[in-house]
Amino acid sequence: xxxxxxxDEPKVEVRRTADGSATLYVPALDEHYHSRHGAxxxxxxxxxxxGLLPRLExxxxxxxxxxxxxxxxxxxxxxxxxxxxxxxxTAGAAVAYDAxxxxxxxxxxxxxxxxxWTTDAPESVALLHQLHAAPWAETFPLAPxxxxxxxxxxxxxxxxxxxxxxxxxxxxxxxxKQPELWTEAIFIQLYAAAAPGAVLVxxxxxxxxxxxxxxxxxxxxxxxxxxxxxx
Numbered sequence: 001x002x003x004x005x006x007x008d009e010p011k012v013e014v015r016r017t018a019d020g021s022a023t024l025y026v027p028a029l030d031e032h033y034h035s036r037h038g039a040x041x042x043x044x045x046x047x048x049x050x051g052l053l054p055r056l057e058x059x060x061x062x063x064x065x066x067x068x069x070x071x072x073x074x075x076x077x078x079x080x081x082x083x084x085x086x087x088x089x090t091a092g093a094a095v096a097y098d099a100x101x102x103x104x105x106x107x108x109x110x111x112x113x114x115x116x117w118t119t120d121a122p123e124s125v126a127l128l129h130q131l132h133a134a135p136w137a138e139t140f141p142l143a144p145x146x147x148x149x150x151x152x153x154x155x156x157x158x159x160x161x162x163x164x165x166x167x168x169x170x171x172x173x174x175x176x177k178q179p180e181l182w183t184e185a186i187f188i189q190l191y192a193a194a195a196p197g198a199v200l201v202x203x204x205x206x207x208x209x210x211x212x213x214x215x216x217x218x219x220x221x222x223x224x225x226x227x228x229x230x231x
Contacts, residue, residue: 061093187216
């Protein structure tokens, strides 16, 4: 799907965060895609350690099991997806990774992001390019046993399958920046799409967010945030 089909792309700046990893900054919103104190550190702490690893340890996506069904709200730079891929490969797990994104990154931004992409695995730079070049609204095998589907639609309008997702990465911009994505109705929608025992993880610990989750049927648990988190 070509970028011109997304009419309202905000301009973004590639910035390096305190742990050496890169993120994006949206001047129009005065908002970063990740914590300025460490993009990779935040993603590892919030989405991988609190979300993915417990699901893998429970056997989801393992041998003789169906793939772990994962939904990301806000594909963004692709950092969460690539960290998930790395951990899934280490665990020998299969993952079906659906990601909602209404503002895909232009190729020139992906190129600049790749220049500042700090990682212990150089092959992830190639995967970063492949992830953003993958077709939209089609399942794409980003790697063996890792099936990426990029969905170019807003969460509010998405037709999500019922009782399907084992894990939800809720990585939208902060509530004051995207209030329409933090309503009780949104979390009712996600609850209906969640499989039994599903987990939703987010960097946000706002009280109203937790109240909306509980009203929608989710049980909530507040975990310590990443060190020096800016979000």
